[in-house]
Amino acid sequence: MNKGMIFIISGPSGSGKDTVLAEVFKLCPNLNFSISVITRPMRTGETPDGKYRFITREQFEKMIENGELLEHNEFVGNYYGTPKKYVEDCVNAGKDVMIEVDVNGAKQIREKIPEAVSIFVCPPSFEVLKNRLTARGTDGAATVEKRLAASISEIARATEYDYLVINDDLSEAVENTVAIIKSARLKTKMNTGIIDGIVNK
Amino acid sequence: MNKGMIFIISGPSGSGKDTVLAEVFKLCPNLNFSISVITRPMRTGETPDGKYRFITREQFEKMIENGELLEHNEFVGNYYGTPKKYVEDCVNAGKDVMIEVDVNGAKQIREKIPEAVSIFVCPPSFEVLKNRLTARGTDGAATVEKRLAASISEIARATEYDYLVINDDLSEAVENTVAIIKSARLKTKMNTGIIDGIVNK
Numbered sequence: 100m101n102k103g104m105i106f107i108i109s110g111p112s113g114s115g116k117d118t119v120l121a122e123v124f125k126l127c128p129n130l131n132f133s134i135s136v137i138t139r140p141m142r143t144g145e146t147p148d149g150k151y152r153f154i155t156r157e158q159f160e161k162m163i164e165n166g167e168l169l170e171h172n173e174f175v176g177n178y179y180g181t182p183k184k185y186v187e188d189c190v191n192a193g194k195d196v197m198i199e200v201d202v203n204g205a206k207q208i209r210e211k212i213p214e215a216v217s218i219f220v221c222p223p224s225f226e227v228l229k230n231r232l233t234a235r236g237t238d239g240a241a242t243v244e245k246r247l248a249a250s251i252s253e254i255a256r257a258t259e260y261d262y263l264v265i266n267d268d269l270s271e272a273v274e275n276t277v278a279i280i281k282s283a284r285l286k287t288k289m290n291t292g293i294i295d296g297i298v299n300k
Numbered sequence: 301m302n303k304g305m306i307f308i309i310s311g312p313s314g315s316g317k318d319t320v321l322a323e324v325f326k327l328c329p330n331l332n333f334s335i336s337v338i339t340r341p342m343r344t345g346e347t348p349d350g351k352y353r354f355i356t357r358e359q360f361e362k363m364i365e366n367g368e369l370l371e372h373n374e375f376v377g378n379y380y381g382t383p384k385k386y387v388e389d390c391v392n393a394g395k396d397v398m399i400e401v402d403v404n405g406a407k408q409i410r411e412k413i414p415e416a417v418s419i420f421v422c423p424p425s426f427e428v429l430k431n432r433l434t435a436r437g438t439d440g441a442a443t444v445e446k447r448l449a450a451s452i453s454e455i456a457r458a459t460e461y462d463y464l465v466i467n468d469d470l471s472e473a474v475e476n477t478v479a480i481i482k483s484a485r486l487k488t489k490m491n492t493g494i495i496d497g498i499v500n501k
Contacts, residue, residue: 219488221494221495221498222498223494224497224498225497225498225501228498251498251499251501254495254498254499255495255499257488257495258488258489258492258495260488261487261488262483262486262487262488263486263487263488263491263494263495264486265491265494274482275482275483275486277479278478278479278482278483278486279483279486281475281476281479281483282463282476282479282480282482282483282484283483285463285464285465285476285479285480286462286463286464287420287458287459287461287462287463287464288459290464290466291459293422293424293464293466294422294455294456294458294459294464296425296426297422297423297425297426297429297452297455298452298455298456300426300452
């Protein structure tokens, strides 16, 4: 059986990454969403078996010590990380995994798993990005400016990724992400078994 | 305007490459078939403005001398080559080009254009390959054996290609080839202009 493939996806606030991903998962039945471990308290509406596993700081630090995390970050006093085991279990069972992380997490994973295929979801222009962040209407001007600056500093690191998906038209962005996932599986180095099978007959 | 992309495709006798390609061209309107120059005489049914341009040995050797060919080979006394100009004109006009060549031609092009995306079309198994070559019914057993050996020696070099398209089910092979073409355009290094446009606003 072929091993599963590992994908990394990032996209700043205003990229629409979550909407793209939700549609991509509907179209890729072999694709699994990686789980995260975090140390912040569970919020209303979250469940212990969702994409986040809520653990204590002590448990988290133990995981760091034991090398059980593919990447981790500390943000406003809380730890966020991606456990290695879930990803490995998927890959060994022939299932693809999508790891959703920020640019720092992506960098850490890329260093550990160079063959992981990384995708950056990007808004089509500065204007669209600004409009999307403003249109939420829930944040004041100062917060919008802060989010905009944060998004732009993430976009400046998009060059570290293998692929860029511009999310202007949603269905096109979804179609393109699916094409990237499909083509990754077709790389010759993933399929040497078939070549050997014919040549060494 | 973005430049066009260059694709190289090869596939041995029995791979069904031509059938795959014919369908792919219907689905990719921006994709152009590269032309070849050859020194053998025109055959019945061929036209001077088709995929082959018929030239003399002298003209061909002049093209080699002037560095006007991306690749060339001599086969049973005739020259076959891919003129650089057609490919460059397409790319500069933002059009993608598909260059159909054998494994030797592909190697020459890859050395000159490392960013070209190469695809090898492969039969799913030795048995299917043998059946396809036999089923034509036009060749004797010795010819079939010779073709089979030639195909296998090409397949042994499939590892030199970026992507492997297994042609078992035709529609799947076509869909996969289209996904490769689509994803090539999404590589981050092809789209740094969009990143710069947002970051340097």
